[in-house]
Every structure is written in C-alpha cells, then in structure tokens.
Amino acid sequence: MIHPKLKEAIQKYSEELTSLRRQLHSEPEVAWEEFKTTTFVCQYLENLGIPYRRTVPTGVIAEIKGGHAGKTVALRADMDALPVEELNKDLVYASKEEGKMHACGHDAHTAMLLIAAKALNDIKEELTGTVRLLFQPAEEVAQGAKEMVKQGAMQGVDNIFGIHIWSQMPTNKISCQPGPSFAAGDWFKITFKGKGGHGAMPHTCIDAAVVASAFVMNVQTIVSRTIDAQSPAVVTVGKMDVGTRFNVIAETAVIEGTIRCFYPETREHIETQLHHYVESIAQMYGATATIEYTHGSQAVINDEWSAKLVQQVAAEAFGEEALYAEKPTMGGEDFSFYLSEASGSFALVGSGNPEKDTEWAHHHGKFNIDEDALVTGAELYAQYAWAYLKH
Incomplete structure (x- = not known):
C-alpha cells in the first residue's frame, strides 16, 4: 500500500x-x-x-x-x-x-x-x-x-x-x-430601516434597535423549532451596527451573520425561513428591511x-x-x-x-x-x- x-x-x-x-x-x-x-x-x-x-x-x-x-x-x-x-x-x-x-x-x-x-x-x-x-x-x-x-x-x-x-x-x-466533514457556510447582511428621532419621544419613531433585537432573539427558533433535530445547523449573528448617540432613536440597524449546516435541504430551508423572519419582524414594527444572502462553500462530504x-x-x-x-x-x-x-x-x-x-x-x-x-x-x-x- x-x-x-x-x-x-x-x-x-x-x-x-x-x-x-x-x-x-x-x-x-x-x-x-x-x-x-x-x-x-x-x-x-x-x-x-x-x-x-x-x-x-x-x-x-x-x-x-x-x-x-x-x-x-x-x-x-x-x-x-x-x-x-x-x-x-x-x-x-x-x-x-x-x-x-x-x-x-x-x-x-x-x-x-x-x-x-x-x-x-x-x-x-x-x-x-x-x-x-x-x-x-x-x-x-x-x-x-x-x-x-x-x-x-x-x-x-x-x-x-x-x-x-x-x-x-x-x-x-x-x-x-x-460522510460529512465540514459544513456548508453562507453569510447574510440585513438592514432594518425605521424612523429616527429624539430619545425622549419614542412614540414618534420606529426604533431600528428594537426591530433588530427582536430579530436576533427570534431567529434561533429557525433551528430549534423548524429543523429536524437530527440535521445539525447553526445560525450565528456575529455583528450588529445600530445607533449614533445615547439619546437618539436609531433609524437604521445592520446585522451580519453566518449559517452552517451539512445538508442541501437544510440549507435551502434556513435561507427561506431567514427571509420570512426578516420580512415579518420588520412588518410587525412598521419598519422596512433588505437582506443580502451570499452562498459560500458547500459541505465537504468525504x-x-x-x-x-x-x-x-x-x-x-x-x-x-x-x-x-x-x-x-x-x-x-x-x-x-x-x-x-x-x-x-x-x-x-x-x-x-x-x-x-x-x-x-x-x-x-x-x-x-x-x-x-x-x-x-x-x-x-x-x-x-x-x-x-x-x-
């Protein structure tokens, strides 16, 4: 040999x-x-x-x-x-x-x-x-x-x-x-747009920080509640850029993160659900949102x-x-x-x-x-x- x-x-x-x-x-x-x-x-x-x-x-x-x-x-x-x-x-x-x-x-x-x-x-x-x-x-x-x-x-x-x-x-x-060795790796960038204003008058604004926070808190349920527990997946939010000053309601929030999984059907499902969560949460708060989704490497299957x-x-x-x-x-x-x-x-x-x-x-x-x-x-x-x- x-x-x-x-x-x-x-x-x-x-x-x-x-x-x-x-x-x-x-x-x-x-x-x-x-x-x-x-x-x-x-x-x-x-x-x-x-x-x-x-x-x-x-x-x-x-x-x-x-x-x-x-x-x-x-x-x-x-x-x-x-x-x-x-x-x-x-x-x-x-x-x-x-x-x-x-x-x-x-x-x-x-x-x-x-x-x-x-x-x-x-x-x-x-x-x-x-x-x-x-x-x-x-x-x-x-x-x-x-x-x-x-x-x-x-x-x-x-x-x-x-x-x-x-x-x-x-x-x-x-x-x-x-079989599976390394995961497929994608990344996303989400921009939530609200309505800025003075921190003393939040009722006149749409707080992008609140919208973005709601997304971060809810997005993990894609993995925990919509994917078979025997199909491993990870959704990570690694970066959030929101706000300009301590007493200003944020008008814009930008979130970046990554998605990792082994199977094509799981990958497709997460991408679809991510768009759904972004649009639904933005609508719930009266904000708007755009999402940039980039496909990276595929899973390494030996x-x-x-x-x-x-x-x-x-x-x-x-x-x-x-x-x-x-x-x-x-x-x-x-x-x-x-x-x-x-x-x-x-x-x-x-x-x-x-x-x-x-x-x-x-x-x-x-x-x-x-x-x-x-x-x-x-x-x-x-x-x-x-x-x-x-x-």
Whole structure:
C-alpha cells in the first residue's frame, strides 16, 4: 500500500520542510494577494523540474507525470493567510506583516505539498498515472477553489485529496471519516430601516434597535423549532451596527451573520425561513428591511471509498494508533467545490500539543502548529497519491 522510498525521502527532507513552513509563515499574504507565495511555489517547482502554470490572479497548477499511463489524482493545498495580528511575537519566524498571519495552517499545507511533490518526483518513473498539484489561493473567502475549477484545475482528474492541519486533535493523529466533514457556510447582511428621532419621544419613531433585537432573539427558533433535530445547523449573528448617540432613536440597524449546516435541504430551508423572519419582524414594527444572502462553500462530504483508502494508508504508514475519529465540524472549507467535480476526501492531521502551546483555536492570534506534524502531513499526501494510482 505504501512506498518505502517516499517515507525515506520525506524523512530526509524534514529539515527543509520545517524551513519552508517557517519562511511561508513569516511572509503571510491574504486572499487574492498571494503573489509572493505563488512565485515562491513556482520557483520551487521549477528547481525540481516539475511543469506548472500560474492561475489568475494567484495560484499554481502543476503535474508530475508517471512513467506508466493511468488515472490522475489531485492533491490540494491552500496558501492564503488571514487579516489577524500575530500574538506569538517571540517566534523567530513570526509574521513580518502587521495585521496578517497564517492563523489557520495554510503555510503548513503549502510546505507539506511542496515536499510531497519533491518525494513523488523522485519516484515518478514508478508512478502509474499523473499527480496534479493544486496550490490554491483565497480559501478563507470561499472563492479560491471555485476559481481554480473554472481555470481547469479539475479537468481530467479522477480523484482528489486534501489535508488540513487541526489543532483540536493530538499531534500526528489522522482523521478521515466517510460522510460529512465540514459544513456548508453562507453569510447574510440585513438592514432594518425605521424612523429616527429624539430619545425622549419614542412614540414618534420606529426604533431600528428594537426591530433588530427582536430579530436576533427570534431567529434561533429557525433551528430549534423548524429543523429536524437530527440535521445539525447553526445560525450565528456575529455583528450588529445600530445607533449614533445615547439619546437618539436609531433609524437604521445592520446585522451580519453566518449559517452552517451539512445538508442541501437544510440549507435551502434556513435561507427561506431567514427571509420570512426578516420580512415579518420588520412588518410587525412598521419598519422596512433588505437582506443580502451570499452562498459560500458547500459541505465537504468525504467519499466512502476514498476515506477508507486514507485510513488504510495512514494505518500502514504510521500505525493503527495514528487513526482518530474526529467529529464533523461546522467550520467551512471550499475544498467542497473540487468534490463536485470528482470523488475524493479531506483528512485532518492533528497538531495540538499542550507542551508546545499549539492547542489554540484556528484563526486565533496565538495559533501555531506542532511542527512534528509536518512530516506526517507531507507523507500522507504522497502515500495517498501513490496508493490511489496503484489501485
């Protein structure tokens, strides 16, 4: 199932792997601004003699063609950072960019895939088929994968595999369960318009703060009272902007939030109900309302055969004790757009280690990874591609 030369090569390149990750971490670029990162990846691939092409405006698609004809398996790594201030100021590789940070592990994903590519390139004459490498921009805004697909990333691909470093799992544990893994993620912006006026004369006004508050208090019943309890869903209001002064009745209130769920019918139902609640509550208070609803990533649903292959590869490469059954998360992942084009799966590689202070939540300013997990992730990428093509 696994190739011993891949294991040996990735162990040999382990120091380089850490170095690559640290360089990427110190030079973060947010969504659609990954120009230096794209050039960095291209130069690395060029030095290996791996043909590639840039996507627009950022991103890279590359291929390692095997010595024997066969299918095509794609491996994906995302590259973008977040608009988050790094709080780990004592790290020698801390972010050099104020207000920007790799707070989700995409620096690790990119470094792991580069080293996996190097190891696979070493044995390319033994490969039965082609390994396509996708270095994707703009995952954090749920747009990069869709754009990569538009630019041909999945043409001719039979199967796709991706990895996410996961701080909520112990270092080097691997989880890839069949079925739902990451939720669909949408977001909304609602503007309630009332009638402003003096705080001493509320009877002459329509208080947008009251309207917005009524919506926030009632919207949770969409989940608690209109959805099957066995179909998980989350509606979160994360931002409310209302009012201008302590003694002025607010004329306008703007609310922003997100919706997470696993099943298309649940997603459609929540969107319909959200519009109904907005319109009804506005009408009840004599206000008006507009709603902007944006569909983000779809749910990541792991193909059963592919997920079981990941488990087999992981058990053989790292031992049965490496396998871990992580529950599905309500976090979003635009890897889902690739799974609309081909079968595949998405694995989690644990990087949480309390002794190294790497259990912080993703997107937190103190997020960091246990770099021991890098070798595991790089080998899992490479061994999965080898195993899939052998099948």
